[in-house]
Amino acid sequence: MASTVTHAIIGTAGHIDHGKTALIKALTGQDTDRLKEEKERGISIDLGFAYFTLPDGIRAGIVDVPGHERFIRNMLAGAHGIDLVLFTVAADDGVMPQTEEHLDILHLLGTRRGIFVITKADLADPARIRDVRDEIELLADGTTLAGAPVIEVSSITGAGLDALRAEIVRQLDGFQARRATGVFRLPLDRAFVIKGHGIVVTGTAMGAEVRVGQKLRVLPSGAEVRVRSIQVHSDSVESAGLCQRVALNLTGAEKLDLARGDVLADERLDAATARFDAWLEIRPAAKRALKNNTRVRLFIGTAETIARAIVLDDSGAIAPKA
Structure with missing residues (x-):
């Protein structure tokens, strides 16, 4: 086939x-x-x-x-x-x-x-x-x-x-990348130093392609870095993206404390948000309903953070799905 x-x-x-x-x-x-x-x-x-x-x-x-x-x-x-x-x-x-x-x-x-x-x-x-x-x-x-x-x-x-x-x-067969939209974003799952090469980061790419020499922005800090080289499955390439596993060797990142949860993005993305709207589903295995103003542990991309859930429903709570 x-x-x-x-x-x-x-x-x-x-x-x-x-x-x-x-x-x-x-x-x-x-x-x-x-x-x-x-x-x-x-x-x-x-x-x-x-x-x-x-x-x-x-x-x-x-x-x-x-x-x-x-x-x-x-x-x-x-x-x-x-x-x-x-x-x-x-x-x-x-x-x-x-x-x-x-x-x-x-x-x-x-x-x-x-x-x-x-x-x-x-x-x-x-x-x-x-x-x-x-x-x-x-x-x-x-x-x-x-x-x-x-x-x-x-x-x-x-x-x-x-x-x-x-x-x-x-x-x-026939699969079209479901995340192949928008500008390049790379939620980082690893960041490490290779002697003689400097900072290397890896992740699953989203959106448009990234190219060697391209300037990227680190979110949420807003710092700028540049792509020195790109590898996909240990092969050097000039560009990558579209749901590929990507490794980027960066310049300008030596003094940045890059870590899992950071996002490398097209330099045009220059703002981060502290709130967003979402549909929530509480799975049947949950022991209790999610009440308004509850502190929750939020996982988004590769990031983990503490957040607060504001329930907009009149009941003020979201019960586990039956």
């Missing part, structure tokens, strides 16, 4: 130890666990990155997220840019607490392309697989991923991987 995708981001989701990182390695040959602590503990702590090569040679970026509840803020930083999610549910465990939490997050983000992957299928008999399928169908009902295909795989034996690859290609 010939792919006509522009660019897209594939993300993982699912409970801890449900085989997300092992699945990506089995699909791509790339290990997304890059930290020493992750190797020692055998669990993902922070975001990991890889790519999936489509039939026409285009590389879809992959963001592998941690599944442990302690690292949910890291999961959210990666989930904001997902176009297609590989949602893992282990055959031996079935649906678990972070399975539900991650699905709620994806639903609230409006993620509509997804594949439920029953991992560790070599550890379960057909009856157990059927039970897990039923659990997934029940959990997904009423969410943006209701009706998504379910594929059982084993990252150990390789069973089901070809079917999964084919479904990824099918879902991305």
